[in-house]
Amino acid sequence: MEDQERASQHDVYSHPSPVEHWRHVVEIAALTIAALWGFYVFVYQERIKPAYEPPAVDVAQNVRHEAMRGGKEFVWVDMPFKNIGSVDLQFLGVIINAYGVRYSDRDRTVVRRSDAGTTISHTLPAGKPVLLATRLNRYAQLGGQHRFIEDPGEVRGDPLYFALAAGKYDAVRIDFMYCFTRVDNKTLYPFKPSFTSDGAFDTLSFATALAHRPGVTCHGASGYYFTL
DSSP states (O other): OHHHHHHHHHHHTOOOOHHHHHHHHHHHHHHHHHHHHHHIIIIIIIIITGGGOOOOEEEOOEEEEEEETTTEEEEEEEOOEEEOSSSOEEEEEEEEEEEEEOBOSSOEEEEEEETTEEEEEEEOOBOOOEEEEEEEEEOGGGTOSSOEEEOTTOEEOOOEEEEEETTSOSEEEEEEEEEEEETTOOOOOOOOOOBOTTSOBOHHHHHHHHTTSTTOEEEEEEEEEEEO
16 A cells, blocks of 8 residues: 555656756746846836936027017017936026127128138128126025926026117027036035126136036037027
């Protein structure tokens, strides 16, 4: 009787066939790959990779104006900033300068040369731009009172506005510069603003003072024209 029981137990605990063995190996490998993929997607992509990505900003420029009583008009310069990156960022400072421009009544040939090429225009020449408004927003890391933080996808910005006599200028020229960094950058940046000869905040010295600092990015442009 005992011999029969041993034989029966031997039959129950028989070794798996080669096919079953490799099927188990494939299943274990598949589970391992799925676990690694889950780690990559939910840990690396969502936490580790964003921790090293630089911030990115997009900015739009728009000028609008409305007529006022007594032959005057009110002008807004809108510059909304959008965080187009995947990490939170903070602005260090923003400079916006607005100039009024008048064009001559008689056209002439104007030649403009640059590293990119040469442009020849038969146009009404512009007079010397006149400063209408200048503003420096200096945030906490530059000695300001507040932090300007944007989450990914967020759009923010404060308009620059001023009033002038209707028809005094034909166009508005906008120059600007802004610097930003990751929100986890806690470094303080001592900064003393300087001015150009016409009284505007100097965008070039602003970028020069900050652009070389680790983790700081500065962007700007000069010569955006909008008709009035």
